[in-house]
Amino acid sequence: MKIFRTPAELQAYALANKRSGKTTALVPTMGYLHAGHLSLIDIARQKADIVIVSIFVNPIQFGPTEDLDKYPRDFERDSKLCEEHGADAVFAPEPGVMYAPDASTFVEETRLSRPLCGARRPGHFRGVTTVVAKLFNLALPDYAVFGMKDAQQLLVIKRMVRDLNFPVEIIAAPLIREHSGLALSSRNAYLSEDEKERAVVLSRVLDAARPALIEGGIEAIPAVLEAMRHEIEKAGGRIDYVEALDASTLEPPTEKSADLLVALAVYFGKTRLIDNTLVWVKR
Template identity: 50%
Template sequence: MKVFKKIKEIKSYLGEQIKQGMTIGFVPTMGYLHEGHLSLIRYAAKDNDIVVVSVFVNPTQFGPGEDLEKYPRDLDRDIRLAQQAGATVLFTPEVEEMYPNGYKTYVEVEQITGTLCGASRPGHFRGVTTVVSKLFNIINPNRAYFGQKDAQQSIVIKRMVKDLNMDIEIIVCPIVRESDGLAMSSRNVYLNKDEREQAVVLSQSLFMAKEMIQNGEKDALKIKKAIIKMIKEKPLADIDYVSIVDIETLTDVSEINNKVLIALAVRFGKTRLIDNIMAEGK
């Protein structure tokens, strides 16, 4: 596996591969890889000749008081795991390489970034779309792979790619969960024993909500209240939001007739966890 830190060098290398007709699959990450990331790399390896994985903790998507400095990092481990999963190229730029002195340009998707995580993390998606658009320009992939766990992010990226006429196929892959149902996340490492035990309520509440819909419940408010009630039974849980939204516009729905996204964000101690599930009304 080749490892690059400089934009000029990776662009040169991948440019030669593209000239030879190679297809490129791209998996952008912030590192501290877990099975969710590795599943994306495996999907990419099945579809493409070359698999590029980026490891870059992007400062522009963190707000004041968030965990930028504490975000877990272990590059040697990431290199080993990425290679084992099928990555052929790793891109690990420094912040100064991606945002040199005098940097002034940002990419922003409107409306759908103001709900869910965007409501409580202002500026977050501006940072996400900026860094992803830069990475797309650097890597020039045929396909890019994202996880369903970050559902809003995937929807926002798809909108950006469509609106800016980027010739990239966005592939969203299923959530990978721990054996007890907790969605895998690099931030799970922050949880203490009690927090970890109680955090499983997130997936449990989502599975319950989907079952309610499958059994014919259409009242979104009733379902939302049931989720909140279940989560609040865990004393360490502090709800940021619970929302049931249209899968394209991300606006709240009152009656569930079509496919919806049920999404939530909950803090356990200082750790903010997100999870979601898709469901379709009968």
């Protein structure tokens, strides 16, 4: 398995693969890999001749008060896991080689990025779309694999690819959970044992919301969200948001909405966790 540290190295490798007729799948990550990330690599391995995993804690998607400096990192372990799961190359640059000191060009999606995490984390999705656009230009992938845990991110990336005509097929990978139901996340490492036990309420309220919304339709949304908030607060969670939006537009649902994205962001202690589920609703 090759390890590249600079954009020029990765782009030269990608160009050589492209010219030889090989297909490439990219798995963008911020490292500290868990089973969810590894499932993305496994999907990529099935789709393409070459699998590239990026490991880059992207500074421009973090706000000034967020956890950039303490975000968990373990490159030696991550690279070993990538190799075990069949990655052909890992791209692990430092911020200084990804962004010039006077960088002034960004990529921004302005509709799907507005609600949910976009409303709570100003500039976050601009950082995400910018780095993903750069990774697409460097790795030249035919496919890119993203997990459904970050459902809003997935929609934003799909919109960017459509609007800017990137020749990349975006593959949505299922959300992976621990046995308890807690969605896998690198940030779970921050949780104490007590916080981790209490955080299981997030998957529990999403599981309960699904049949209630399937049966009750969009008219049931206010009562379902209120019940979710009550259970989360009872478990000691501090709610950032609990919302149900049209799964295609991320706008408030209407009688034309066929699918809902029920999404939440909740703090346990100082750790912000996100989770979601998709629900088909009666019309």
